[in-house]
Amino acid sequence: MSIGAQLAFQFRAEPDVRGGFNLYSERAHGFSAEDRQLALLFANLAATALGWSRQDRTMHQALDSRTMIGQAVGIVVERYQLDSERAFAFLIRTSQAGNIKLHEVASGIVSEAVAKARQ
Structure with missing residues (x-):
């Protein structure tokens, strides 16, 4: 051809x-x-x-990230007896101090909590 x-x-x-x-x-x-x-x-x-x-893919990623951050906020609230605003501020400070994306900080906290729960 x-x-x-x-x-x-x-x-x-x-x-x-x-x-x-x-x-x-x-x-x-x-x-x-x-x-x-x-x-x-x-x-x-x-x-x-x-x-x-x-x-659509971006929206799903944002929703997953939001869910993960919400779970991490809940864990920090329970762990340190903070209100949700202070728990979220804690996550932000941790993210900024370590130059780590917020959803990665949240993912680490959730993963650690799940690992402790399985022990």
């Missing part, structure tokens, strides 16, 4: 999804104006779908 024509579209779905959509024809000038319009429509739909997929 030889390539007589290529039609390429670069697309972007905010904020970080980028991609390309390529079509090939064996004939020179093998794409009509209608073909180009349909391909552009398809590329835009693909960008939208990829953007939604990424947003």
Whole structure:
């Protein structure tokens, strides 16, 4: 198969999804104006779908992180007899002092509590 024509579209779905959509024809000038319009429509739909997929994944990660932080706050409340605001502030200070992401601090606290509970 030889390539007589290529039609390429670069697309972007905010904020970080980028991609390309390529079509090939064996004939020179093998794409009509209608073909180009349909391909552009398809590329835009693909960008939208990829953007939604990424947003969905980001939302799930945020929800998981929020849940983990909530569990860690509960553990700190129980362990140190603090109210939830002070427990959250404790997690933030620990995160900043160690230059560790907040969800990683929370994950460590929850993992440690689970390990102690299993003993």
